[in-house]
Amino acid sequence: MKQKELKIGDLTLRRPIFQGGMGVGVSLGGLAGAVAAAGGAGAISAAQIGFREPDFDTRTLEANLRAMDKELNKARRIAKGGVVGFNIMVAMQHYADYVRQAVKGGADFIVSGAGLPVDLPGYAAGSDVKLAPIVSTEKSAAVILKYWAKKWNRVPDFLVIEGPKAGGHLGFTGEQLSFFDAVTYREEVKRIIAKVQEYEEKFSGKIPVVLGGGISSREKADEAFALGVDAIQVASRFVTTEECDADERYKQAYIKARKEDVMLVKSPVGMPGRAIRNSLAERVMGGEKFPPKRCRGCIKGCKPAEIPYCITEALIQAVKGDAENGLLFCGADAWKAERMETVQEVIDDLV
Structure with missing residues (x-):
């Protein structure tokens, strides 16, 4: 069309x-x-x-x-x-x-x-x-x-x-x-x-x-x-x-992902998010917490002492190429790449 x-x-x-x-x-x-x-x-x-x-x-x-x-x-x-x-x-x-x-x-x-x-x-x-x-x-x-x-x-x-x-x-x-x-x-x-x-x-x-x-x-x-x-x-x-x-490693994570690797994760900002399964996603969904190293004031209402992990730190790690310890946000069809x-x-x- x-x-x-x-x-x-x-x-x-x-x-x-x-x-x-x-x-x-x-x-x-x-x-x-x-x-x-x-x-x-x-x-x-x-x-x-x-x-x-x-x-x-x-x-x-x-x-x-x-x-x-x-x-x-x-x-x-x-x-x-x-x-x-x-x-x-x-x-x-x-x-x-x-x-x-x-x-x-x-x-x-x-x-x-x-x-x-x-x-x-x-x-x-x-x-x-x-x-x-x-x-x-x-x-x-x-x-x-x-x-x-x-x-x-x-x-x-x-x-x-x-x-x-x-x-x-x-x-x-x-x-x-x-x-x-x-x-x-x-x-x-x-x-x-x-x-x-x-x-x-x-x-x-x-x-x-x-x-x-x-x-x-x-x-x-x-x-x-x-x-x-x-x-x-x-x-x-x-x-x-x-x-x-x-980073190239971020892109390759999409290409390597399978359908079952696309999952919903808990976001510290209070909304569900969709991301590629990796070490961080599994550990967060398993209940582990990662105290923020510092607060950069990204989201309104965030309470650093209470959140399971820092969304800023997780996303920056991912975009710089740490495909295991960063948060790899993606759409539902990302695995098709x-x-x-x-x-x-x-x-x-x-x-």
Whole structure:
């Protein structure tokens, strides 16, 4: 099924595909720039983005904000006019600072989840940056649409739906993950689209819908478009590309993984997460605890003395190549990766 280009305000995607934001350090300027250069939308993850900065441990916020500029500029050099933005989690400490930095740097869009971004329009006020909440259910879509309409007199520039087969932190309870299968979630997507259409009518404008989670093949992409969405969001397929910013050993962990190696893990931030089975994942699920070496203030409400392990430390270890003692977040179909590809090959295969 050949897909047309997608327009979001003054932005044009030659290929209707968004690259999912993967942190820490998996999707930086290299990957995002390559996706944007190929006609899609490249997303840089702002989560602890400054982990390579020399003052990351002592001045974490400043290091992260500085790295946001560096990575966006890198993506711009690669993409030369392509569409590049940020994925910024609501759950992050200093969320407003990260949003304002993205706006100041000239990002094309901000995608925001891990909580409902109720105040995102206020933090980005006066800018042309396109804003998109991430939702997983019709209920969460209804809440954010109603809130933005009432408080900010606006709707999202586009809306991202992340399904139960997505990677990393999931916007579902364990009970919901058990309930939603392929058939029931398709109906949920249709309900979300119907809710979006209500607000399209109220505000007399199109709100493009992007669907992600388990879209790893042309067949899955076609199924998504058949539901009526305007674009797809893909993350795991881009990990095993030459342009991905993660260490080669991280990528090889995907290629070596079997279906039974993809598992749900307990996250210290209070949400279930999907990751590749390794020593750390098994030990965490077995009840072991790993006291943080230091706190870098990544997530709101985190209590370092009580968490089983530090998500920042685990993700940094993984992206630097420690495939056994780091946390290897992934989507449900990550095990299907068989070889390294280029970003262009992935996009051509999917859309």
